[in-house]
Amino acid sequence: EAQVTQNPRYLITVTGKKLTVTCSQNMNHEYMSWYRQDPGLGLRQIYYSMNVEVTDKGDVPEGYKVSRKEKRNFPLILESPSPNQTSLYFCASSRQGPTYYEQYFGPGTRLTVT
Amino acid sequence: GQQVMQIPQYQHVQEGEDFTTYCNSSTTLSNIQWYKQRPGGHPVFLIQLVKSGEVKKQKRLTFQFGEAKKNSSLHITATQTTDVGTYFCAGPFFVGTSYGKLTFGQGTILTVHP
Numbered sequence: 605e606a607q608v609t610q611n612p613r614y615l616i617t618v619t620g621k622k623l624t625v626t627c628s629q630n631m632n633h634e635y636m637s638w639y640r641q642d643p644g645l646g647l648r649q650i651y652y653s654m655n656v657e658v659t660d661k662g663d664v665p666e667g668y669k670v671s672r673k674e675k676r677n678f679p680l681i682l683e684s685p686s687p688n689q690t691s692l693y694f695c696a697s698s699r700q701g702p703t704y705y706e707q708y709f710g711p712g713t714r715l716t717v718t
Numbered sequence: 719g720q721q722v723m724q725i726p727q728y729q730h731v732q733e734g735e736d737f738t739t740y741c742n743s744s745t746t747l748s749n750i751q752w753y754k755q756r757p758g759g760h761p762v763f764l765i766q767l768v769k770s771g772e773v774k775k776q777k778r779l780t781f782q783f784g785e786a787k788k789n790s791s792l793h794i795t796a797t798q799t800t801d802v803g804t805y806f807c808a809g810p811f812f813v814g815t816s817y818g819k820l821t822f823g824q825g826t827i828l829t830v831h832p
Contacts, residue, residue: 637820644727646806646824647761654818662819694760702810702820703748706763 606631608710610695616716617685625680625713627695635698635705636678640664640691641712647694653678654701685717720744720811724823732831737794739826741807748810748817750783750790755804755825764792764805797830804828 608629617623629636637652639662649662653672667689669681678697682689693713698705721744731737741750749768753761765774767783767790774781780793794801804825810817 635818639822644824646724647808647822649820649822652818652820654816660814660816660818663821696761701816701818702751702808703817704766704768706751706766707753707761707808707820709760709762712760 610710610713614714620684627678629697633697637696638680639694687717690717722821722823728827730829739792741790741823743788746787751808753806799830
């Protein structure tokens with residue numbers, strides 16, 4: 605089954621404790637992206653990757669890191685989480701860039717930073 | 719920076735009434751995509767519009783792309799309870815050497831009262 609998977613689905617952590625949210629897709633997609641969703645703000649892009657070893661900042665990259673060492677994986681790293689990073693996070697992928705190609709979203713990761 | 723504004727933020731309708739959400743971009747778009755997110759779920763692709771003035775229909779849903787390719791709308795005729803959810807528009811923006819940045823509108827939350 606074609607899908608985007610994220611782990612963990614739920615995470616409660618404390619300020620400053622480094623964490624990684626994994627994202628994997630099995631569709632051989634070139635493009636992957638991370639978003640955060642907050643009430644009233646919609647989906648805001650954090651980082652995106654056009655292909656392996658190619659990453660770029662989205663609209664809200666501060667406090668996040670990403671890497672794209674393999675085509676299928678695109679982990680999101682929070683080196684020192686803070687309470688304002690409490691949010692619902694979605695990973696997405698598409699065959700190529702978002703121009704003309706639909707995004708497939710993962711199920712989401714709900715992160716709480718206390 | 720590039721912005722995509724979507725209104726209204728909320729819409730409450732009685733079952734059978736029509737519903738429209740509007741999307742406006744600060745710059746001309748190459749294409750625009752629409753997504754639906756059911757409560758507790760992840761965004762799911764609905765449709766993509768590419769041509770100036772394009773109109774596409776999916777059963778009771780009608781999507782339009784403005785002549786200037788800066789605005790778009792989604793109209794639902796005779797809403798049903800299954801239409802409940804948040805509707806997002808999204809447009810790609812050129813940054814650096816690619817159209818990798820995807821900006822979403824804030825979304826319209828649709829509630830349908832039976």
